[in-house]
Amino acid sequence: MSAGQIHDLGYKRYVGSRRSMGTRWRVIMRHQITSAWAGWWRFKLWLIAALLTTTSVSAVMYFMHDRRLKMLGGIGGQVVKIADGLVPLSAMFYCKVGFIVSLTISATVVAGDLQSGAFTFYFARSVRPVDYVIGKLAGLAVLLAVIMAAGPIVLAGVRLGLSENLDELIDLLPILAKQLAVGAVGTVIYAAIPLGFSALSTSRRNALAIWAAYYVMIGSMASGLAFVTWPALAAIDLPASLQAISLHLFDQQFPGRANVPISAALISVLGHTAAAIAAVVWRIRRAQQTGVGGAS
Amino acid sequence: MTGLFELDGLTKRYGAITALDQVTAAVDGRIIGLLGPNGAGKSTLLKCLLGLLPYQGQARVLGLEAATDGAEIRDRVGYMPEQESFLSGMSAVELCTYAGELSGLPRSEAMQRAHAALYYAGLEEKRYQPVDGYSTGMKQRVKLAQALVHDPEILFLDEPTNGLDPQSREEMLALIVELPVRRGCAIVLSTHLLPDVDRVCDRAVIMHRGAVRFSGSIDELRGARGRDSELAVAVKADAARLAEALTAAGAICRVSSPIALEVDLPASATSQLVFATARTAGLQVRELAVRRESVEAAFLRVLGDDGALRAQGGVT
Numbered sequence: 234m235s236a237g238q239i240h241d242l243g244y245k246r247y248v249g250s251r252r253s254m255g256t257r258w259r260v261i262m263r264h265q266i267t268s269a270w271a272g273w274w275r276f277k278l279w280l281i282a283a284l285l286t287t288t289s290v291s292a293v294m295y296f297m298h299d300r301r302l303k304m305l306g307g308i309g310g311q312v313v314k315i316a317d318g319l320v321p322l323s324a325m326f327y328c329k330v331g332f333i334v335s336l337t338i339s340a341t342v343v344a345g346d347l348q349s350g351a352f353t354f355y356f357a358r359s360v361r362p363v364d365y366v367i368g369k370l371a372g373l374a375v376l377l378a379v380i381m382a383a384g385p386i387v388l389a390g391v392r393l394g395l396s397e398n399l400d401e402l403i404d405l406l407p408i409l410a411k412q413l414a415v416g417a418v419g420t421v422i423y424a425a426i427p428l429g430f431s432a433l434s435t436s437r438r439n440a441l442a443i444w445a446a447y448y449v450m451i452g453s454m455a456s457g458l459a460f461v462t463w464p465a466l467a468a469i470d471l472p473a474s475l476q477a478i479s480l481h482l483f484d485q486q487f488p489g490r491a492n493v494p495i496s497a498a499l500i501s502v503l504g505h506t507a508a509a510i511a512a513v514v515w516r517i518r519r520a521q522q523t524g525v526g527g528a529s
Numbered sequence: 530m531t532g533l534f535e536l537d538g539l540t541k542r543y544g545a546i547t548a549l550d551q552v553t554a555a556v557d558g559r560i561i562g563l564l565g566p567n568g569a570g571k572s573t574l575l576k577c578l579l580g581l582l583p584y585q586g587q588a589r590v591l592g593l594e595a596a597t598d599g600a601e602i603r604d605r606v607g608y609m610p611e612q613e614s615f616l617s618g619m620s621a622v623e624l625c626t627y628a629g630e631l632s633g634l635p636r637s638e639a640m641q642r643a644h645a646a647l648y649y650a651g652l653e654e655k656r657y658q659p660v661d662g663y664s665t666g667m668k669q670r671v672k673l674a675q676a677l678v679h680d681p682e683i684l685f686l687d688e689p690t691n692g693l694d695p696q697s698r699e700e701m702l703a704l705i706v707e708l709p710v711r712r713g714c715a716i717v718l719s720t721h722l723l724p725d726v727d728r729v730c731d732r733a734v735i736m737h738r739g740a741v742r743f744s745g746s747i748d749e750l751r752g753a754r755g756r757d758s759e760l761a762v763a764v765k766a767d768a769a770r771l772a773e774a775l776t777a778a779g780a781i782c783r784v785s786s787p788i789a790l791e792v793d794l795p796a797s798a799t800s801q802l803v804f805a806t807a808r809t810a811g812l813q814v815r816e817l818a819v820r821r822e823s824v825e826a827a828f829l830r831v832l833g834d835d836g837a838l839r840a841q842g843g844v845t
Contacts, residue, residue, distance in 0.1 A: 244645065244712055247680040251633030254600050260630045268618060350614035354675070356581065357608035358631045359600040522581055 257360050261368025262375070265342075269376050275337045276376060283330045287384040290326065291391045294319055298395045316392050320408055321483035323388050324381075324415050328472040331381050331423035332448060336441060339373050339427035343516055344440035352520035362517040366510070373424035381423060382416025411482040418478055421506055422471050429509020432516035459493075467493045468501035478502070532557035533683055533715050534578055536741075538586035541573050548573040549584070550739040556717075558746075559709040562726035563719040564828060565736035571719055574736065575685060579603055591682060604632050607681030607714070609672045611688040621647055621656040621663075621671045625678045632679030639678065646674040649711075650704065666697040673704065677712070684708065687719045698725075705729055727824040735831050743831045750831070751822045758794040762803055763816035774806045791820060 269276045298316040346352055355365055389412040396402035430444035452470035459467030468474045470493075477493035480486055493501075532555050541549040549570045565571050576582040578590050580599015588595040590602045616624060622643050629639025647656040650670040655663075660671055669689060676684055689705065690698045706729050708714055718730060726733060726747075733750050735743040743750060764771055768790045772782035779795035780802070794802060800817055807814045822830075 244649075246713065247634065247638065247642070249635070249638065251604055252635065253633075257631060257633075260627070264616075264627055268616075271618065345617070349617050350610070350612050351616050353608075353610045353612065353614035354616065354628070355631065357579065357603065357610065357614075357676075358628065358679075359603045359633060360631055361600065522576070 254359060254361070254364075257364040258368035258371065261355075261360070261365060262372040265369055265372025266375055269338050269372075276334060279330050279334045279337070280379060282333075283327060283380045283384050286326050286330065287387050290319055290323055290388055294388070294391055294395065316395050318485070320385070320388055320392050320412065321415075321479045321485055322476075323385050323412075324419055324475050324479045325472065327381050327384050327419060328423075328475060331377060331419055332472075334377060334380055335423040335427040335448075336445060338376060339424055340431050340441050340444040341437040342369055342373070342428055343432040343513060344434050345431070345437045347435045347516075347520060348437055352517075356521045362514065362521050365517055366513055369428060369513075370425060370510075373428060374420050377420045377424040378416065381419030382413060385412040385416050385419075388412070408483070411479075414482060415475070415479045418502055419475055422475055422502060426471065426505045426509045429505075429512040432509075432512040464492055465494050465497035468497035471501070471505065474498035474501045533561070533591065533717070535589045536574075536587070539574075539577060539588050540585040541570075541577060541582060541739075548739050549577065551586070552739070552741050554734065554741045554744045556732070556734055556744060558715065558732035560705070560716045560718060560730045560732070562730035562733040562747075562824075563717050563736070564723070564726065564733060565742075566832070568738075569736040570739040571736055573739075575687075575719070579606065579608070604679065605682045607676035607679065607684040609676040609684065609686045609689055611691060613668065615660045615668070615671070617661055618659060620659055621652055621674065624660055624671065625656075625675050628675040629678040634679055642678050642680065643674070646677040647671070649677070650674040651700065665692045666694065669693060669697070669701060673701070677708075677714075680712075682714055684714050684716045685719070686716060688721070689718070690720065690722060690725055702729055723823070723825040723828060733824070735828060737832055747824065750824065750827045757800070757819050758796075758798070759820040760792045760794065760800060760803065761789070761816075761818050761820045762792055762814060763789050764807065765813040765815055767812060770810055771803075771807055771812050774810045775803065778802060778806055788815075 294316040298314060346355075356362075386409065389408045392408060393402055393405055396405060427444050430447065431440045433443055434440040448471065452472070455469035456467045456473055459465070459470075468477070473493050474497075477495055477498040481495040481498075486492060535555045536552045539549050539552040540547070552570075552574070563571055563574075573582065577584045577588050578595055580595040580597075580602055584596065591605055593602050593605075595602055616627070619627070622640070625643030625646055626636070626640045629642055630636055632639075634642065644656070647653075647670075650673050652667065652670050652674065655667065660668065663671065669692070673686075673689065676686075686705065690701050693701060702725060705716060705718070708716060718726065720726060730747055732746050733743065734741060735750075762768075762771070766788060768784050768786065768788055772784050772790050772792075775782050775792055779798070781793040783791045785791060792803060794800070803817060804814060
């Protein structure tokens with residue numbers, strides 16, 4: 234542009250109505266989803282991994298549905314059909330993908346916005362802290378639900394499809410609701426909790442490191458200690474808690490891991506989630522008051 | 530008619546520190562310079578006006594109470610921050626569309642206005658490139674465009690020419706001057722570059738230590754120094770002799786060079802006195818103008834003894 238030259242496409246004052254304040258979170262949610270969808274490594278690649286997981290487990294269920302899997306306290310005894318055992322165990326498979334997506338998306342959301350100065354962008358407009366928190370949570374929930382809930386529900390559908398007769402199918406129908414519940418808990422674990430961790434630092438890299446260290450190291454240490462001390466301690470290990478909830482819903486137990494009491498697992502998930510949301514709200518409220526106009 | 534903003538006993542304390550102390554002012558105009566040293570309370574005032582901080586007293590923006598109608602105010606006000614406030618990975622047009630939607634515009638309207646605002650800001654085809662790779666000048670233009678996209682009635686510009694080269698600065702100032710004309714919005718310009726204020730503002734608000742020290746037109750800011758009785762005179766030669774003659778006629782003169790002098794005319798005299806005296810003395814007046822005090826000098830005068838702060842802490 235040369236000096237003094239101003240382009241104007243014919244300005245007209247906007248006279249239409251503005252959308253109500255209560256819709257801002259939807260705009261933020263949509264932005265969260267579209268920004269995660271852009272590029273391959275943040276979400277698409279891991280979605281493909283989840284699809285491959287679903288396909289592989291479905292194939293195993295189909296080809297081996299007559300074989301038996303030894304589980305403790307399983308349906309009708311200690312030994313259940315592989316197809317019946319894999320459905321509640323599937324949450325474990327998706328945890329791996331869920332954790333990676335939490336690293337690529339969830340665990341850097343707030344820290345990334347702090348680092349880039351995005352809160353000035355948000356709060357100079359009619360965006361309230363609650364809009365930001367709900368919008369980000371909802372966006373992450375949609376993304377993680379595709380990983381953590383859609384896959385298990387498909388597997389439940391496959392199991393229903395393997396029913397030998399209509400009576401069995403009707404008997405098995407509740408597994409859809411159970412898988413939905415397990416998927417919802419998994420979604421919360423990998424959407425809300427890392428979002429809370431992302432509010433603990435003003436640096437993306439540090440937030441990522443804190444979440445990864447907590448999930449992998451603290452979780453593993455808690456699981457290890459739980460074997461020799463107090464089983465409820467294993468509830469700090471979030472995938473162990475999810476597995477405990479899943480197995481409880483399906484009235485099964487799986488050998489080889491500390492048996493997390495269901496109450497401890499629920500308290501752990503709820504406690505982590507509440508603390509995470511509190512951390513986000515605290516950080517956002519601070520950002521709203523200090524972000525616009527610079528420091529006072 | 531409702532002014533841009535009205536403050537009545539506005540007080541904001543952070544613990545023991547009083548950032549705004551019983552501020553009372555009514556501000557209106559087209560382009561208003563918001564001036565003050567660091568820590569004067571400008572940022573706090575801005576946050577209060579946008580409804581982001583609780584306060585005591587009253588602060589009304591466009592007739593709305595900032596304490597209760599903050600969100601509605603922010604829909605009607607645009608803010609161009611000093612610091613970078615972009616979302617990484619987004620192109621300028623995506624960013625501005627998102628900004629419009631966050632201000633309540635429908636998506637199609639937001640996108641249309643994003644293109645128009647970026648075009649106005651001079652980004653043209655570059656608006657499709659990611660903002661992360663923009664130069665400082667281009668980023669300033671994007672910041673202006675995102676503040677404009679939702680059609681605000683007041684635009685707060687925080688150091689809009691910071692970091693710009695002279696040509697880009699001229700272009701940015703030209704855009705700012707045109708905004709009230711083309712878009713009908715008022716501008717509040719917070720800057721430490723007093724020549725920018727001199728160039729574009731018609732009014733000024735000067736803050737210091739949490740209080741408004743001055744609020745009025747730029748001419749009023751220059752105060753007595755803008756009177757017709759205070760002249761700068763250039764002569765062909767021998768300014769000292771003209772000064773002597775004018776002093777004898779009751780004027781107060783200061784010779785600033787062999788061919789220039791400053792003259793304070795006596796009461797009821799006009800510039801004709803200079804011409805008449807020069808003619809009598811056989812001197813030729815080459816130039817005569819009303820002496821104008823610069824905004825910078827007026828600013829320092831308003832701050833009084835604290836003007837020395839400028840040298841230490843800078844003016845913002």
